[in-house]
Amino acid sequence: MTHDFKLSVAEHRCRSCGSENLENFLDLGDTPLADRLVPEERRGEPELTFPLKVAFCKDCALVQITETVSPEILFADAYPYYSSFSPALLEHSRKNALGLIESRRLGPESLVVELASNDGYLLKNYVEAGIPALGIDPADGPAAAAEKIGVPTRCAFFTYDYALGLREEGIRADVIHGNNVLAHVADTNGFVAAIRLLLKDDGVAVIEAPYLAPLTEHCEFDTIYHEHLCYFSGVALDKLFRRHGLYLNRVEHLAIHGGSLRLYVEPVENVEASVKDLLAAETAQGLDGIDYFRGFSAKVDALKRDLVALLKDLKAQGKSIAAYGAAAKGATMINTAGVGRELVDFVVDRNVHKHGKYMPGQDIPILPVEALVERRPDYVLVLAWNFADEILAQQAEYRAGGGRFILPVPTPRIV
Incomplete structure (x- = not known):
């Protein structure tokens, strides 16, 4: 396989402010691409791996990984993530859309654009309400799925040009919606400048991003992978937006994905108390300085050790173990902790596009969720722990039969 672009680039400057004043504080080693599931016909072939190191910018406080993998590899080659397979995410998105329709008085003359619109999971709520919508997404599979349900979608990368x-x-x-996309973009400044270009002067960009504080507090290290180039604090975001004539005017804390922020960003400065409180809390916590992050690596190592010890102990007792969630965070967890087929027999996932494939790096087969009831493993490691409540409720039959679940973060435990 030949490429006319570089597979990856090591970054020595901050993705936001351009400073070279970066300090590495976590090294997860060389790992395969978290969403590059392995089809049957490619089993046994060498997999692409890339360094996964995390650094802190001492000038603008942005946390970021130091390797940029080509987006053509990450997102445009049979990208397997389809948002609509999570009922919890669908409901979360619907409430977001309906709230904005009311608060912004959106109607037939309005236009809502989503960046990284995936399979139309969010924009379909606007279409159903008679509000013009446009999705932009580089992955042809999800983009086609969106078109199929009536969401106009352009299959492209969103750039300044x-x-x-x-x-x-x-x-x-x-x-403009941008859910869990800002962290995925290599040209961080170009992307934010493009949002300003597309946004009306009285418009609002509503952006959701995983929040750095719970990531570090709860040791959610598995949310670190090559698609996620940046890990945002309010301090770093405020500086980033202001650089491009945008203002972080309001923020909401969300429980989704282990703890996220919903950012309301506008071309006019009108900063609410929610933002001032966030920035003050981060300064008090130390999120704006490198010292806060220097002990994180030891916490990660301890969690990985404890998880592997738990799984090995259960195996020594003759117990069978499966896993739930062939998600990117699951790939980071099993590869950095060294959890292979000797510990986990198979992974289940609701996404039909993943069935029959194998987890990257560890060759664990991915099966439909029904396999839990059919095969009755004694324990299930919840790799998609960000949807743990939904998964446990969904698997009432498996639990009623004596099945137990293992939640890996913030510390491995059986529930």
Whole structure:
């Protein structure tokens, strides 16, 4: 297989402010791409691996990984993530859309744009309400799925030049959604500048991103993988947006994905108390300084040791173990902790696009969720722990038969 682009680039400057004043505080080794599931016909072939190191910028407080894998590899080659397979995420997104329709008084003359719109999981709520919507996503599979349910979607990467082209078409957005995409973009500044270009002067960008504070507090290290280039604090985000004539005016704390922020960003400065409180809390906590992060690596090592010890102990007792969630965070967990087929027999997932494939790096087969009841493993390691409540409720039959679940973070435990 040949490529006319570099597979990856080691970064020596901050992705936000350009400073070279970076300090590494976590090294997870060389790992395979978390979403690069292995099809049957490629089993046994060498897999691409890349360094996974995390650094802190001492000038703007942005936490970031130091290797950029080409987005053509990450997102455009049979990308397997489809948002609509999670009922909890669908409900979360629906409430978000309906709230904005009401608060922004959106109607037939409005336009809502989503960046990284995936399979139309969010924008379909606007379409159903008669509000014009446009999705932009580089993955052809999810983009086609969105079109199939009536969500107009352009299959492309959202860049500054692409936003310029949309403006030349007369396209400006009243609302721009960007859920779990800002961290995925290699050209962080270009992406934010493009949002400003596409947004109407009285519009709002509503952006969701995993929050750095719970990641470190709860040792959610498995949310670190090559697709996630940045790990955001309010301090770092505020500086990033202001650089491009945008203002973080309001913030909401969300429980989803282990703890996230919903950011309301506008071209006019009108900073609410929620943002001031967030920035003050981060300063008090120390999220704006490197000292806060220097002990994180030891916490990660302890969690991995404890998890492997638990799994080995159960195996020594003759217990069978499966896992739930062939998600990117699961790939980071099993590869960095060294959890292979000697400990986990199979992984289940609701996403039909993943069935029949294998987890990257560890060759663990991915089966439909029904396999839990059919095969009755004694324990199930919840790799998709961010949806643990949904999973445990969904698997009432398995639990009623005596099945137990293992939650890996913040400390491995059996429930």
